[in-house]
Amino acid sequence: MRGVDVxxxxDSFGTALTAREAAERIAAGWxxxxxxxxxxxxxxxxxxxxFVETLHASLGGALVAATVTGPLGAPTPAAFLLVGSTAYVESAHALGLxxxxxxxxxxxxxxSRGVGELVVAAIAAGATRVVVGLGGSATNDAGAGALVGLGLDAPRLAxxxxxxxxxxxxxxxxxxxxxxxxxSVELLAATDVDVPLLGLQGASAGFASQKGATPEQAQDLERAVATFAHAAVEALGDALRPDLLAGQAAAGRRLLAAPGAGxxxxxxxxxxxLGARLVPGATLVAxxxxxxxxxxASDVVVTGEGRFDWQSLHGKVTTAVAARALAHAVPAVVLAGEVLVGRRELSAAGITAAYAVAEGADQVAEALADAGGSLERRAQRVARTWSR
Known part of the structure; x- marks a missing residue:
């Protein structure tokens, strides 16, 4: 009897499993x-x-080693992928949590200084197009450090x-x-979320706590980042493309509110x-x-990540896969360490079903202790539902 094409x-499951490891574990259980x-x-x-590992497996190219400034200021080994005249830079190599x-x-x-240094290294290697993958950061400096790494003489920003x-x-x-x-260099920022720089779902309010900030520090960061952002926009002046209807001030507001700025x-x-174009990273990789x-060519697609929550609905791999699967009339199934999104949101995202590895708060620690085995066992149970 013909089986199902799965x-x-x-995506990766946080720091517990890479995307490749997660795929292999799910496949083994299935x-x-x-x-x-x-x-x-x-x-x-x-x-x-x-980001770089996934693109290297698909596009080939050469991995080029570099040593850059890490998030705490210490030298950190990193690499970028060079495919022809295009370089792919993974920001997490320089500022990862x-x-x-x-x-x-x-x-x-x-x-974020090391990210700028990685871009400089890529340009020095001959890249005229640099795609920077954004996500998994330990930073909340609005890219100010990266500007220093790129050559801006302003040490305070780092x-x-x-x-x-x-x-x-x-x-x-x-x-x-x-x-x-x-x-002369085409810059693209492949963003992992589509949130703005400031506000309730921006960089500081939405994500600083995951990086170790207290609520008070998150509020301080929001104010500090806003101060820097407004000063930077003013410093650039008419170098920013103006809004033909609303004027130059609107160009700055547009930059702050751009999806992925945060x-x-x-x-x-x-x-x-610096003129980079912000694009959804999940779309670029897909x-x-x-x-x-x-x-x-598939009957069902299984995607997943470490934690499926509100952030997943803002440009993450799981929802990007579901949107494309819907266009092909292929059911999209999510496996995640935790599922914190309700059925209505799942349905709106085009997700057919979602299954948690840890089905309660008391199971999270147990699942993390054996992340690969827990995921594999959950995939085995899910397969019994979705296979013929």
Missing amino acids: LIAP RRAAPDDDVALCPLSDGGPG SLVPADRRDPTVTT RGGGALSGVAVDDLGGLRDLRDRLG AAGGLGFGLAL DAVDLDGRLA
Whole structure:
């Protein structure tokens, strides 16, 4: 009897499993329950951890090693992918949360400087187009540190988000020249979420707590980032493309509110100051691996991530997969460590069903202790429902 054609297309499960490891574990569990099914693996990324690995597997190219400034200021090994004249940079290599010990996580002091240094290294290697994957950051400095790494003479900006509170226009006198110097390079920021820089779902209010900030620090960061952002926009002046109807001021507001400006602690905004185009990372990767073609040959797709919550509905891999699966009339099934989204939101996102590895708060620690085994066992149970 012919089995089901199953496509396994997850993101990474936080720091517990890479996308490749998660795909392999899900596939192993599925095959145990349904050995006649044809199971294909397609690990994905939304711009966060695994961005370079996923694209390297699909596009080939050369991995180029570099040493850059880590989020706490120490030298950190990193790499970028060079495919022809295009370089793919994974910001998590330079500012990833996994690079900071749990007891030292403090987004008021962590810096994105290393990302700028990685971009400089990519340009020096011959890249004329640089795609920076954003996500999984330990920082909340609106990309200010990255500007220093790219050559802006303003050391204060590389001291973390907390140091931005007193930044003035005079501190950013070289910003316009830096933008001009990078004018010959096409910059893309592949964002893992579509949130703005400021506000209740912005970088500080929405994500700083995950990086170690207290509620009070998150509020301080919101104010500090806003101060820096407004000063940067003013420093650029008419270098920003004006809004023909609303004027120059509207151009700055548009930059702050752009979907993805708040990604990676506001790094999306920092790169946009230099003319980078913000694009959904999950879409960019899906196109690179021909996800549509693979969905067209599948009966069901299984995607997943560590925690499926409100953030997942803002540009993450799971919802991107579901949207494309819907276009191909393929059921989309989500496996996640935790599922914190209701049925109505799942349905609106085009997700057919979602299953949690940890079905209660008391099971989370147990699941994390054996992340791969727990996911594999859950996939085995799910396969019994979805296989013939």
